Amino acid sequence: MLRTSVALSARGYGVLRYAPTNLLLNAIRTRRGLKWGVPAMLLAVPYLYAAAICTTIINDDGPGWLYLLVLLFIWNAFKFLWIGPVSLLLLLRSRTRGRREGCLSEVSK
DSSP, X not given: OHHHHHHHHHXXXXXXXXXXXXXXXXXXXXXXXXXXXXXXXXXXXXXXXXXXXXXXXXXXXXXXXXXXXXXXXXXXXXXXXXXXHHHHHHHHHHHHHHHHHHHHHHHTO
């Protein structure tokens, strides 16, 4: 059973790697994309709004499968809320590393 679980999770990861939100987050994690981390946090708002709409539909005797969409929308919202602070930390780290390497190259001249 453990072998089957691991095989399914590996296959699921391969498929989810090409999901639109994961592609966008991978682009933000690059050196050129780090500056877009904080504005990308705003993308959490439509996801939370969509989750609220689905919850309202469910409460008005809608289909129960909408809970899956609510879970997906909230998960994507958290991913975009998290990328803001992470991108700021990565940007600060890369800039201090760049300054440090710049200072070392000037010393060696």
